[in-house]
Amino acid sequence: MTNPAAIAIPSLKPATADVDIMPTWLGVVLAVALLAAPVLLDSYYLHALITSMIFLLPAHGLNLIVGYTGMMSLAQGAFFGIGSYVSALLAMHLGTPFWVNFLAAGVVTGLIALPLGVPALRLRTYSFVMCTLGLVVIGETVAKNWISVTRGDMGLSGIPRPHLGFGVEVTTITGYYYLFLFLAVVMTALFWALVSSPAGRAMIAIRDNETQAEALGIPTWSYKLIVFALSAAFAGFGGSMFAHYLTTISPLTFQMYYSTTILIIVLGGGAGTIRGVVVGSLTFVAVSEALRIAPELRMIIYGFVLLLLVFWLPKGITPLVDKVFALARGRST
Amino acid sequence: MGELILEQIINGIIAGSVYALVAAGMTMIFGVLRAINFAHGEYYMLGTFSAWYVISKLGVSYPVSIILGIVMTMAIAAVVGRLVMQHLVTAPFQSGVLATLGLSLILQNAIVLGFGGTYKMFPGGWLSPVFIGDISIAWQRIIILIVTIAMFVALELMVARTRMGRSIRAVSQNIECCAVNGIDVERVVLATFVLGTGLAAMSGVLTGPVNVTIYGGMGEAVTMKTFAVIVMGGMGNVRGTLLAGWILGIAESFVAGFIGLQYRDAVGFVILIAMLMFRPTGLFSLQSRF
Numbered sequence: 020m021t022n023p024a025a026i027a028i029p030s031l032k033p034a035t036a037d038v039d040i041m042p043t044w045l046g047v048v049l050a051v052a053l054l055a056a057p058v059l060l061d062s063y064y065l066h067a068l069i070t071s072m073i074f075l076l077p078a079h080g081l082n083l084i085v086g087y088t089g090m091m092s093l094a095q096g097a098f099f100g101i102g103s104y105v106s107a108l109l110a111m112h113l114g115t116p117f118w119v120n121f122l123a124a125g126v127v128t129g130l131i132a133l134p135l136g137v138p139a140l141r142l143r144t145y146s147f148v149m150c151t152l153g154l155v156v157i158g159e160t161v162a163k164n165w166i167s168v169t170r171g172d173m174g175l176s177g178i179p180r181p182h183l184g185f186g187v188e189v190t191t192i193t194g195y196y197y198l199f200l201f202l203a204v205v206m207t208a209l210f211w212a213l214v215s216s217p218a219g220r221a222m223i224a225i226r227d228n229e230t231q232a233e234a235l236g237i238p239t240w241s242y243k244l245i246v247f248a249l250s251a252a253f254a255g256f257g258g259s260m261f262a263h264y265l266t267t268i269s270p271l272t273f274q275m276y277y278s279t280t281i282l283i284i285v286l287g288g289g290a291g292t293i294r295g296v297v298v299g300s301l302t303f304v305a306v307s308e309a310l311r312i313a314p315e316l317r318m319i320i321y322g323f324v325l326l327l328l329v330f331w332l333p334k335g336i337t338p339l340v341d342k343v344f345a346l347a348r349g350r351s352t
Numbered sequence: 353m354g355e356l357i358l359e360q361i362i363n364g365i366i367a368g369s370v371y372a373l374v375a376a377g378m379t380m381i382f383g384v385l386r387a388i389n390f391a392h393g394e395y396y397m398l399g400t401f402s403a404w405y406v407i408s409k410l411g412v413s414y415p416v417s418i419i420l421g422i423v424m425t426m427a428i429a430a431v432v433g434r435l436v437m438q439h440l441v442t443a444p445f446q447s448g449v450l451a452t453l454g455l456s457l458i459l460q461n462a463i464v465l466g467f468g469g470t471y472k473m474f475p476g477g478w479l480s481p482v483f484i485g486d487i488s489i490a491w492q493r494i495i496i497l498i499v500t501i502a503m504f505v506a507l508e509l510m511v512a513r514t515r516m517g518r519s520i521r522a523v524s525q526n527i528e529c530c531a532v533n534g535i536d537v538e539r540v541v542l543a544t545f546v547l548g549t550g551l552a553a554m555s556g557v558l559t560g561p562v563n564v565t566i567y568g569g570m571g572e573a574v575t576m577k578t579f580a581v582i583v584m585g586g587m588g589n590v591r592g593t594l595l596a597g598w599i600l601g602i603a604e605s606f607v608a609g610f611i612g613l614q615y616r617d618a619v620g621f622v623i624l625i626a627m628l629m630f631r632p633t634g635l636f637s638l639q640s641r642f
Contacts, residue, residue, distance in 0.1 A: 091446050138629045144445040145388045146628050149579045153621040156576060160618040275572070279453065286450065315469070318461040325454025326436065329447045 045347055053200060057193040065196050071304035072203040073260045077277075078284040078296045079210045080253030086291030087214060088246050089226035091144075094132075094151035096278030097158035098251040102128045102258025103268045104162065104169060107178045110263070117181035117189075121202070121259045128255025129248040136247035140240070152278075159273035174269025181263045199260055206256060211293055213249075222246060226291075254281075276318075280307075283321060286328050289337030298340050359487050360605045366493045368601020369500035373555035374574055375581035375593045376507060377548025383524035383588035384544045387440050387448030391456035392552055393575030397568065398425045399553025400474065400560045401463055407475050414476030418557045425553035426546050428459075433545040438538045441527065456575070464568035477561020492561050499558060503551065504594050511590060520544055524588055573617060580620035583627045586634025596635065599623075 057065060077095045084092045102124040109120045139150045162169050169175070181189040181198060189198050213219055224232040225239050233239045262268050280303065288299020306324075310317040328335065378392045403421030406412045412420065432455060440448050478491040511517035519540045522530050530537050552574075560566060581600055585592030600620055608616040627634070 091449060138625075142628055142632070145449075146583075146632060148445075148449055149388065149583070150625055150628050152576070152579075153625050156621045157618060157625075160615065164612075164614055279457070282450075282453075313465075315461040315465040318457045319465065322454040322457030322461070325450045325457070329443075329451045329454070330439065 045344070057196055062192045065192050067304050067308045069192070069195055069199055069264060070308075071300040072199040073257055073264065074281060074284055074303070075203050075297065075300045076206055076257035076260070077254040077281045078288075078300055079206065079293075080250035080257075081281050081285045082290055082293075082296045083210075083214075083222070083246050083250045083253070085285055086295075087219065087222040087226060088243060089229075090243075091148050092151040092247075092250070093148060093275075093278045093282065094135075094154045095250070095254045095281045096273060096275065097151075097155040098128050098132060098254035099258040099261070099277050099281070100155075100158050100162065100268075100270075100272040101131060101251075102255025103262035103272050104175070104258075105255065106259035107175045107262040107268055108168065110179045110182075111175065111177070114179070114182075116184045117198075117263060118183070120263070121256060124259035125252040125256040128258070129252035132248045132251030133244065136244050140243050140247060152275075155273055155275065155278055159270050162270040162273055169270070172270060174267060174271075175262075176267040178262050178266045178268065180266065195264060199264075202256070202260065206253070207293065207297070210253075214293070218242075279321065283324055283328075287324060287332075287335050289335030292337055294340070295335055295337035298336065302336065355486055356609070360609045361602055362487065362489065364602030364605030365598050366489075366497055366601070367605060368598035369497050369594075370555050370559050370597075371574075371577050371581050371600055372594045372597025373500050373503060373558075374552045375578045375585065375597055376504065376590050377551035378578050379582045379585060379588055379590060379593050380520065380544050381437075381548045382582065384520060384541050385437065385440055385448065387437075387443075387445070387452065388579070389548075390449060390452040390575060391459060391571075392452075392549070392578055393571030393573070394456050394459040395425055395429060395549040395552040395571070396556040396574045397463065397566075397571035398428060398459065399556030400563075400566050400570070401467070401556075401568075402553070403476075403557045403560055404472060404474055404566055405467075414478075414561075417476065418554075421557040422550055422553045425556075426550045429546050429549035430542070433542045437545045438541055441537060441541055456571070460568055460571060467568070469568060471565040471567045474560040474564060474566050479561055490562065492558070496558050496562070499554070500594070503554070504590070507590055516540075516543060577617075577620040580624040580627070583624055583632070584635050586636050589634060589636060592634055592636040599635075 052059075056068060060068075077099050080098070081092065081095045084090050105127045106120040106124040109115050109123055110117075115123075135154060139147060139154075142150055163171055165171075181195075183189065183198075189195055214222070221232065221237045221242055224235065224237060225242055229239055258272070261272070284299040284303045285296055286299075287303060288297070289295025306320065307317060310320060374392065374396050377395075378389055381387070381389050381392075399421045401421075402424040403414075403417040406420045406424075407414065407417045436451055436455060440451060443451075478495065481488040481490055482494065509517075511521060519530070519535050520543075522533075522535055523537055523540045523544075527537055530540075563570075577600065581593055581596045584596035584599060585594075600623060603623065604616050604619045607619050
């Protein structure tokens with residue numbers, strides 16, 4: 020193996036760069052724009068933004084694996100599906116409020132990932148990728164065949180809309196928008212706190228040189244296992260939002276499509292950075308919505324995007340975005 | 353009961369031969385590229401579709417469509433190999449995963465876009481049954497078995513005796529040494545890739561009549577089952593693939609017959625994960641290729 024962590028991973032940088040690089044005025048403009056979006060945009064664009072926020076959380080999770088520990092996983096789709104089922108089943112059978120479902124989806128998915136990670140993480144490179152792909156197929160098979168719980172191919176429909184407690188129920192698209200914006204901001208902040216902590220630096224050390232990290236006394240095995248479970252938890256959170264937004268889910272939630280989408284968001288945006296993943300989820304949704312009339316064409320474009328990323332844009336579009344930011348900052352000061 | 357078991361075994365061996373033929377190509381490509389071809393099943397699909405196209409649109413007979421289907425697929429593979437696969441020789445493993453996943457999306461959806469996403473009937477083939485004792489088997493299945501065994505013998509001879517075969521083995525062992533010794537690594541990679549996809553296409557054309565219906569997404573399941581076969585056979589081990597394919601085929605056949613048809617497609621993955629956990633070097637060798 021000549022270069023164990025070549026694609027899409029920038030050189031070691033403190034995570035604060037994610038915040039520093041954006042000019043302050045642009046940050047303020049973006050924040051105002053996001054808050055005012057329901058006033059400015061019609062429901063179609065709000066729907067697109069909501070979709071990008073749903074995919075943002077699993078993408079953060081995958082970023083933790085790809086960008087911060089240097090592995091490559093296709094299992095995000097499986098954990099996304101598990102999270103959506105956990106959240107939907109809780110809401111349907113116990114009528115618990117949305118916060119409980121949301122947290123439970125993440126926690127349960129993370130706990131399911133923990134024992135799966137113990138054997139899976141012994142594998143490297145290709146074997147790990149194939150194994151994570153296997154988790155998606157097994158997830159789909161369970162969702163299809165555990166009929167007493169999942170209702171098989173019929174799926175679960177009539178999933179309650181988010182109850183926030185105190186009799187507040189989210190029903191309008193504007194309501195969804197603010198709820199998911201809140202969740203996306205909080206989870207992104209949590210993610211940022213995690214990767215800029217000493218634990219985050221330890222993960223980056225594992226990515227850059229696992230043997231050396233081990234030699235420095237970092238318990239690499241425990242870190243990888245925790246990262247795997249945390250990334251699954253993030254996917255589970257996204258699944259919960261997905262279930263309560265669509266109000267219907269089926270074994271199709273375990274399609275390869277979701278794993279591929281999340282992979283494209285992370286690598287297309289730029290693994291190892293937070294802004295990359297945020298930009299990636301917005302760009303992906305823009306492309307995806309623009310092509311919604313031709314789903315096959317959309318998948319073909321995804322395919323070309325993957326080739327483009329491998330051969331021409333190994334760091335994703337983040338370097339381009341950074342250039343724009345640098346220009347903007349140059350003008351503002 | 354005894355006959356039922358025998359029938360399951362025979363069905364399993366024939367289904368397994370199909371997997372083995374596809375997997376032999378994938379394992380050879382892995383040998384020279386050290387890249388898992390996530391698009392491999394798409395060439396199986398392309399083989400079937402090319403044959404379906406020339407039969408139903410150009411009106412050629414099934415035996416001719418076998419040749420045309422394989423040649424057309426290999427032509428597409430030559431372009432893909434030239435543009436993409438050759439550049440993966442020294443690339444890190446992530447590049448191989450992403451590039452071949454991308455190719456899989458492109459090939460699969462281009463077919464759906466071009467010919468529609470509906471199921472199509474595959475015309476042709478020799479489906480009249482032949483009786484062995486009380487068990488009836490379609491001629492087509494017997495042909496699949498014979499062709500598979502013949503192809504594996506031919507592959508063994510090619511890899512062991514010919515200059516190309518020796519080059520493939522050499523590239524599998526050490527790329528730098530090959531380059532130093534005047535072996536054109538890129539050419540060997542391209543040739544192996546085209547040969548490997550040709551095997552997948554052959555498998556696709558031969559199974560078209562048995563599968564009866566064909567559709568654009570049919571390659572995906574084949575890719576996934578092939579993973580189980582190449583890991584069981586030992587990555588890069590052509591001989592092991594045939595036995596591994598048969599084992600998977602028989603296991604699937606028993607699960608489908610005695611537990612439930614809907615669990616059949618998960619068998620490969622359970623085997624895959626179990627193999628990766630407990631015997632990552634494959635059933636037949638001790639040395640890991642990873």
